[in-house]
Amino acid sequence: MKRLAIPVIVLGVILLSTGIALGCVWNAGCWLTGGGLKLEPAVNMRLAERGAKQTFGGNIYPGCSPEAGAGGQWNHVDHYQKIHFQGWTVQEVNCGYDGSIGPSSTSPDTPFNFIEARGTGTIKGIQGNKFPEGTVNVNFFLRAEDLNEPGNQKANAANGGVLIDRYYLHVWDSDGLTYLLIDTDNAAGTVDPVTITGGNLQLHVSSCP
Ligand SMILES: [Ca+2]
Ligand SMILES: [Ca+2]
16 A cells, blocks of 8 residues: 555544634534554554554545445554454544644644544454454444644654644443553543554545535
8 A cells, every 4th residue: 555645534524614612512524534654464554553552544434424435444453452443334423623632633724623433343353363252343432633743752853743643442342341442541431542653643624515
């Protein structure tokens, strides 16, 4: 696959006829893609990363309707647990702006700085891992915050900006068993995104009518 262009998480929103007040959140159709520079062999894509063990990216809601493309596909590979999560169907997307976490995204300019998505997918073991056995149907909740360009910790370099993009992911099955949690305090009930270390999260305003 070719190296991704800098925009790697894309977010769009249908309803943009009014401005956003500080702290205002809209429910709207959004686009989300994510990735980075590191080729992830498990999915043959260039994904963003959190340390050496977590890679993630793909797209969610790649159309003007949540039904378009079944809502996209999101990948998260956990090399520590040796599991691969794929989000296949998105049932709910929320885009918004939270002034307490940083400015609205700037490349391109949007009035937003976060996206949240809820949906269903699958999880399976990789690299010889036998747990879970086979492929398990799961639910997921994801939050991505686009706070800088490129948005990873390299942003701390000269002229790199100040803030770093952040990411939260919770994956659980119908029994409530958590398979994957990317969360600062490791408590799924509170959404505390972690800073990413490679790649980029990026929001775009949708051109949908
Ligand atoms: Ca970013
Ligand atoms: Ca938490």
